[in-house]
Amino acid sequence: xxxxxxxxWGAPYxxxxxxxxxxxxxxxxxxxxxxxxxxxxxxxxASDPKNLGGLGLHLPLVVRFPDVLKNRLESLQxxxxxxxxxxxxxxxxxxxxxxxxxxxRFVVExxxxxxxxxxxxxxxxxxxELLLAMSCLSKGSPDALLVCNGFKDTEYISLALxxxxxxxxxxxxxxxxxxxxxxxxISRKMAVRPVIGLRAKLRTKHSGHFGSTSGEKGKFGLTTTxxxxxxxxxxxxxxxxxxxxxxxxxxxxxxxxxxxxxxxGEATQIYTELVRLGAGMKFIDCGGGLGIDYDGTKSCxxxxxxxxxxxxxxxxxxxxxxxxxxxxxxxxPVICSESGRAxxxxxxxxxxxxxxxxxxxxxxxxxxxxxxxxxxxxxxxxARADYRNLSAAAVxxxxxxxxxxxDQLKQRCVEQFKEGSLDIEQLAAVDSICDLVAKAxxxxxxxxxxxxxxxxxxxxxxxWAFGQLFPIVPIHRLDEKPVMRGILSDLTCDSDGKVDKFIxxxxxxxxxxxxxxxxxxxxxxxxxxxxxxxxxxGLHNLFGGPSVVRVLQSDSPHSFAVTRSxxxxxxxxxxxxxxxxxxxxxxxxxxxxxxxxxxEEDDKGLDFASLTDSLAQSFHNMPYxxxxxxxxxT
Ligand code: PLP
Numbered sequence: 311x312x313x314x315x316x317x318x319w320g321a322p323y324x325x326x327x328x329x330x331x332x333x334x335x336x337x338x339x340x341x342x343x344x345x346x347x348x349x350x351x352x353x354x355x356a357s358d359p360k361n362l363g364g365l366g367l368h369l370p371l372v373v374r375f376p377d378v379l380k381n382r383l384e385s386l387q388x389x390x391x392x393x394x395x396x397x398x399x400x401x402x403x404x405x406x407x408x409x410x411x412x413x414x415r416f417v418v419e420x421x422x423x424x425x426x427x428x429x430x431x432x433x434x435x436x437x438x439e440l441l442l443a444m445s446c447l448s449k450g451s452p453d454a455l456l457v458c459n460g461f462k463d464t465e466y467i468s469l470a471l472x473x474x475x476x477x478x479x480x481x482x483x484x485x486x487x488x489x490x491x492x493x494x495x496i497s498r499k500m501a502v503r504p505v506i507g508l509r510a511k512l513r514t515k516h517s518g519h520f521g522s523t524s525g526e527k528g529k530f531g532l533t534t535t536x537x538x539x540x541x542x543x544x545x546x547x548x549x550x551x552x553x554x555x556x557x558x559x560x561x562x563x564x565x566x567x568x569x570x571x572x573x574x575g576e577a578t579q580i581y582t583e584l585v586r587l588g589a590g591m592k593f594i595d596c597g598g599g600l601g602i603d604y605d606g607t608k609s610c611x612x613x614x615x616x617x618x619x620x621x622x623x624x625x626x627x628x629x630x631x632x633x634x635x636x637x638x639x640x641x642x643p644v645i646c647s648e649s650g651r652a653x654x655x656x657x658x659x660x661x662x663x664x665x666x667x668x669x670x671x672x673x674x675x676x677x678x679x680x681x682x683x684x685x686x687x688x689x690x691x692x693a694r695a696d697y698r699n700l701s702a703a704a705v706x707x708x709x710x711x712x713x714x715x716x717d718q719l720k721q722r723c724v725e726q727f728k729e730g731s732l733d734i735e736q737l738a739a740v741d742s743i744c745d746l747v748a749k750a751x752x753x754x755x756x757x758x759x760x761x762x763x764x765x766x767x768x769x770x771x772x773x774w775a776f777g778q779l780f781p782i783v784p785i786h787r788l789d790e791k792p793v794m795r796g797i798l799s800d801l802t803c804d805s806d807g808k809v810d811k812f813i814x815x816x817x818x819x820x821x822x823x824x825x826x827x828x829x830x831x832x833x834x835x836x837x838x839x840x841x842x843x844x845x846x847x848g849l850h851n852l853f854g855g856p857s858v859v860r861v862l863q864s865d866s867p868h869s870f871a872v873t874r875s876x877x878x879x880x881x882x883x884x885x886x887x888x889x890x891x892x893x894x895x896x897x898x899x900x901x902x903x904x905x906x907x908x909x910e911e912d913d914k915g916l917d918f919a920s921l922t923d924s925l926a927q928s929f930h931n932m933p934y935x936x937x938x939x940x941x942x943x944t
Pocket of ligand 1: 408411459559561562563597598599600648649650651652841
């Protein structure tokens, strides 16, 4: 487990068991030993064609653990409850989940259900997100907040006001000054008294990748001058009591509690000023930013780690708000946070399979000894000299000289190949000779390319976009020392479709040889990717999303239940997403099959029924590879 630092980033939900498998503890530290779930068993069960009503889901596969989600939400709530109690803070914490982190219906419904006892609400940033938040919160606590962020037009604001009419506790947060006129006009027309929040642009700036939304030049929020204009206009409209919430967002992955305290302190000063100016202030909403320790180092110097835990985060927020309010003798506001990453990251794991690995180190020259003799004669004089020098240096064990002559020899042979004086077998033989020499003297590139049944663009978009690192680990064979190092290359025809940076700053990761574990597959998991990755992923090369299963720990010891399983999109589904019409495409191809059969002169064995059957099947299939090792599941 040390090799992959599972204890660092995985605790308290993931660990390596004595059999060398990744084990999931769905209730975190409260998980009893018999409640642990073996991840490989879940994968095998979900992909076995005999199970799940004959679905036999294809990989890649997202495995969701709603119990982990519940534990995250409850840990956040209890951290704030504890901070409120221990500091004598005189109001409560009431979080919202920003649905943009993962809009999956069952994730949002679970959060509303688990959060209902704590008045946990939702945050939306667009019209469709608002619609889903309204519908989900209709089944939640009546006091839960529905925070409306993002760019707003007439339709968005009207919808938010409809939500208020439906008695959802809706707050329209002004992100742009222009939105205020719309809110005033539309709320008058609709005869509904809005609850308004405003997003302040703080001066406090978070300098990491995720801090670009913070500081004076941030994309969103109102400057101090704009805040004052909003207050004046609301006052003139007799609506200053409607302004009840102050929102700010320092950026995701806030690296340290020092920066957090600084930002919250500045925001609370603005809050107390709004109170002084007569606004009906009740809530301070600290936005997102509660970070995840992706590499388990607890360091505040990188985007992949943070130097605090949930409890330190909550205590810092509560103390910073309290300190400023007490100095200004202002009533303590209800504290809200929009923690997304921290709630959903752990609950889902992306499982994929390595289907092959490059084998450049084991090549043998494809020429007979006669062929090698001819090769030596075909080489021009310079190349022949390089060949002789390479052999001599190899015998003497001179590494650098070997490398020099090997490079030179290869270059000269490529030139000869381009001229047409060397044939393809001879060129391959030269490559093999150079590889063999490199291996013999210990300078062979030990890094293999493992081809994985995955699209990095669809499933790990943040890695492709800006190098966000996630822990990636084989989910079995962890009791066996990996003897290889490798990078992961995906199925897309794109050189960016690879993972070649790993936690710990490594440019390759330790991997096992394929074909172990009784010839079964080699399964890897990407962990902590439950936030953002699913919604951001695209359709590059028309690879759609993975299959998904939802797994609950069941009552009998060491067992689990798959409570929902959804196959990934078919080829027809992804084609439809790009405006193609699979039904018409099928008709076109069927027609073509008819024509080909009519024109058939000799009997080429063309059979209309089997041609159209296999075409129909192809539209129905998933774009990913059918795992070659899937037979080992039975
Ligand atoms: N709220 C706002 C306004 C955001 O922009 C974001 C994300 O950047 C979040 C909440 C969620 O942040 P996090 O996932 O870091 O908790």
